[in-house]
Amino acid sequence: MSASSGVARRLSKQRWLDDVYNAATKKHAERKSRFSTLSDEVIEPLYTADDLEGFDPDRDLGFPGEFPYTRGVQPSMYRGRLWTMRQFAGFGSAEDTNERFHYLLKHGVDGLSVAFDMPTLMGRDSDDPLSRGEVGREGVAVDTLRDMEILFNRIPLDRVTTSMTINGPASIVWAMYIAAAEKRGIPLDRLGGTIQNDALKEYIAQREWIVPVKPAMGLVVDTFRYGSREVPRWNTISISGYHIREAGATALQELAFTLIDGLEYVKWGVAAGLDVNDFVPHLSFFFDVHNDFFEEIAKFRAARRIWAREIERRYHPTNERALLMRTHAQTAGVSLTAQQPYNNVVRVTLQALAAVLGGTQSLHTNSLDETYALPTEEAVTLALRTQQVIAHESGVADTIDPLAGSYYLESLTERMERGFDRYLGEIEKMGGMVEAVDRGFPQREITEASFHFQQQVEEGEKIVVGINKYATSEQTTIPTLAIDTEVERKQIARLAETRKTRDRGRWNESIDALRHAAKRGDELMPRFVECARANASVGEQVLVLKEVFGEYHDPGYF
Amino acid sequence: MKRPIRVVVAKAGLDGHDRGAKVVARALRDAGMEVIYTGVHQTPEQVVETALQEDADAIGLSLLSGAHNYIFPRVSELMKEKGLDDVLLFGGGIIPEADWPALARVGVEKVFPPGASLEEITTYVREAVPRKRGAAA
Numbered sequence: 001m002s003a004s005s006g007v008a009r010r011l012s013k014q015r016w017l018d019d020v021y022n023a024a025t026k027k028h029a030e031r032k033s034r035f036s037t038l039s040d041e042v043i044e045p046l047y048t049a050d051d052l053e054g055f056d057p058d059r060d061l062g063f064p065g066e067f068p069y070t071r072g073v074q075p076s077m078y079r080g081r082l083w084t085m086r087q088f089a090g091f092g093s094a095e096d097t098n099e100r101f102h103y104l105l106k107h108g109v110d111g112l113s114v115a116f117d118m119p120t121l122m123g124r125d126s127d128d129p130l131s132r133g134e135v136g137r138e139g140v141a142v143d144t145l146r147d148m149e150i151l152f153n154r155i156p157l158d159r160v161t162t163s164m165t166i167n168g169p170a171s172i173v174w175a176m177y178i179a180a181a182e183k184r185g186i187p188l189d190r191l192g193g194t195i196q197n198d199a200l201k202e203y204i205a206q207r208e209w210i211v212p213v214k215p216a217m218g219l220v221v222d223t224f225r226y227g228s229r230e231v232p233r234w235n236t237i238s239i240s241g242y243h244i245r246e247a248g249a250t251a252l253q254e255l256a257f258t259l260i261d262g263l264e265y266v267k268w269g270v271a272a273g274l275d276v277n278d279f280v281p282h283l284s285f286f287f288d289v290h291n292d293f294f295e296e297i298a299k300f301r302a303a304r305r306i307w308a309r310e311i312e313r314r315y316h317p318t319n320e321r322a323l324l325m326r327t328h329a330q331t332a333g334v335s336l337t338a339q340q341p342y343n344n345v346v347r348v349t350l351q352a353l354a355a356v357l358g359g360t361q362s363l364h365t366n367s368l369d370e371t372y373a374l375p376t377e378e379a380v381t382l383a384l385r386t387q388q389v390i391a392h393e394s395g396v397a398d399t400i401d402p403l404a405g406s407y408y409l410e411s412l413t414e415r416m417e418r419g420f421d422r423y424l425g426e427i428e429k430m431g432g433m434v435e436a437v438d439r440g441f442p443q444r445e446i447t448e449a450s451f452h453f454q455q456q457v458e459e460g461e462k463i464v465v466g467i468n469k470y471a472t473s474e475q476t477t478i479p480t481l482a483i484d485t486e487v488e489r490k491q492i493a494r495l496a497e498t499r500k501t502r503d504r505g506r507w508n509e510s511i512d513a514l515r516h517a518a519k520r521g522d523e524l525m526p527r528f529v530e531c532a533r534a535n536a537s538v539g540e541q542v543l544v545l546k547e548v549f550g551e552y553h554d555p556g557y558f
Numbered sequence: 559m560k561r562p563i564r565v566v567v568a569k570a571g572l573d574g575h576d577r578g579a580k581v582v583a584r585a586l587r588d589a590g591m592e593v594i595y596t597g598v599h600q601t602p603e604q605v606v607e608t609a610l611q612e613d614a615d616a617i618g619l620s621l622l623s624g625a626h627n628y629i630f631p632r633v634s635e636l637m638k639e640k641g642l643d644d645v646l647l648f649g650g651g652i653i654p655e656a657d658w659p660a661l662a663r664v665g666v667e668k669v670f671p672p673g674a675s676l677e678e679i680t681t682y683v684r685e686a687v688p689r690k691r692g693a694a695a
Contacts, residue, residue: 118571118572118573118623118625119572121572122572122599124572129601130571130572130599130601131572132625132628133571133625133627133628133629134571134572134573134623134624134625134628137623137624137625138573138623138624206574207574207576207598207599208574246577247576247577248577248581334577337672337673338671338672338673339673371652371672372652372654373624373652373654447580447584450577450580450581451580451581451584451585454581454585454676455676457675458675458676458677464673467673468675480654483624553597554597554598554599555597556595556596556597556598557580558567558579558580558583558584558593558595
């Protein structure tokens with residue numbers, strides 16, 4: 001672009017604004033005095049080449065499968081292979097969830113994704129006093145290896161990939177999966193999947209912590225080491241923006257905090273002596289996909305470009321895979337409404353479309369009934385069908401990154417990157433994300449944003465269909481899933497049975513070895529695997545960690 | 559001078575979903591009330607103890623994990639044990655409407671579903687607290 005043509009273009013947008021647009025809007029006012037994205041970034045009436053000053057397509061977009069990966073991490077993207085349709089499931093007993101897994105596989109999901117119940121997520125056994133009323137409610141209860149074996153009964157662990165959404169006790173639960181596979185004679189290098197294992201975002205947003213931040217980071221690095229050595233097809237972390245967003249963050253905050261978390265994990269891994277080329281390719285990401293269509297697409301594209309640039313700038317890896325920001329996406333639970341629940345199907349469709357146009361590697365679509373309870377089988381099937389219609393009927397998967405070059409989208413993508421740079425500067429000044437979390441910085445930013453959004457809804461600046469506009473008094477009743485209260489009793493009985501029948505000597509030895517290793521700072525994953533084999537429970541192992549590393553308490557920022 | 563209404567906004571149980579609780583806490587504070595937010599992972603005992611220590615007029619319990627049928631009645635029971643008869647108990651979160659009547663019977667005076675406005679919640683607390691005090695007196 002020559003300097004003179006740039007000036008001419010700028011003049012042409014300004015000319016249009018002055019002569020045509022301003023005149024017209026003076027006569028007929030626009031719908032709002034201020035237009036902004038869901039994250040409240042101002043939107044101009046029109047985007048032209050003038051808005052892309054300094055944008056260089058060769059440098060900033062490149063080509064699919066090439067640096068900086070803005071257009072996608074794989075050379076052929078969905079023309080080669082569609083994204084993985086992965087529906088998150090887990091409720092009640094291990095038997096119930098196993099049945100749902102078989103149902104999902106029969107209906108065309110390609111990957112399993114386990115939802116654990118609150119006690120398991122918090123590292124507490126089903127018979128812990130704090131687990132009362134929570135067993136099997138929000139997910140499946142896993143106390144010992146026995147539950148893990150039932151959960152994956154007749155599932156081919158060497159062919160299906162499994163994602164496990166668990167963080168504080170991630171290594172303990174992953175070790176149970178490994179022990180279950182081992183008992184079935186499946187070699188560890190055939191196992192594929194992901195553990196969420198993202199400690200930082202627990203303190204930032206999700207609040208399922210067990211020990212303080214620094215020892216939690218140590219546990220994460222321990223899984224990086226073990227994973228790259230023993231389970232090479234496993235993603236040992238899914239660095240998650242999802243919960244950050246659901247807690248009320250803006251799209252930019254979600255992007256920035258997640259990628260800065262990622263950079264913090266890399267820093268800790270390198271400091272522990274791991275090779276960037278070995279462990280960074282095993283880091284994967286997980287983003288929310290919310291209602292603002294273009295803002296969401298821009299977020300995914302910007303995330304790939306930023307990650308590639310930051311890792312290249314800092315570490316110059318020889319393994320190109322270390323530069324790839326591979327991600328899972330899930331539609332925004334927080335966008336669903338209890339009122340007029342069928343509207344949720346439409347929201348999920350738009351969000352799923354944005355995730356696909358953003359180039360995600362896998363996707364979970366929420367069910368219409370999730371503001372009430374865990375989804376019914378019918379609701380889950382509809383959510384899966386939504387993805388299948390997008391994949392096979394809409395045509396959007398047939399060419400790569402079809403929205404590239406849109407003035408608006410590229411401008412939003414650039415804006416995301418600049419916003420990231422500002423947050424990175426601020427957090428680096430504090431000494432990195434661990435320090436920032438200690439000071440409550442991301443926590444406070446999110447709290448502010450979520451309150452601001454709620455005020456906009458209250459004032460009608462942001463419209464939620466069926467809530468602050470087009471609300472009706474009639475009630476739509478939809479079928480919901482009820483969890484049998486017997487689940488808790490049966491689960492506690494099974495745990496008691498395991499405790500009574502397990503080899504006491506082996507259990508003692510495995511727990512002692514874990515305590516010893518934790519105190520000395522030795523590698524813990526092999527110890528967790530041995531604890532799993534000895535039928536030690538999640539809660540028993542977590543107690544050892546709390547004893548050695550201490551506990552974390554909510555500072556309660558609001 | 560009448561002192562401002564004091565509200566304990568509490569997250570009991572293992573549930574970590576605190577967005578709603580924090581937004582409500584903030585709105586009540588902005589409406590001139592004194593708000594004590596407990597943070598997540600409190601036991602019912604801790605919640606009631608906080609209300610007692612803080613001389614609270616109301617307890618707002620937030621729960622999205624499905625454990626409300628255990629936790630809400632337990633809080634209510636402990637409130638009675640501690641003599642907090644004039645303290646208003648209300649709640650919000652993912653709580654199916656089918657469960658509301660049973661919760662009302664054990665003393666949860668109001669449940670706010672997802673989508674309830676801050677205005678609605680603030681107005682409710684402002685009106686229900688004096689009513690509760692009057693009824694208990």
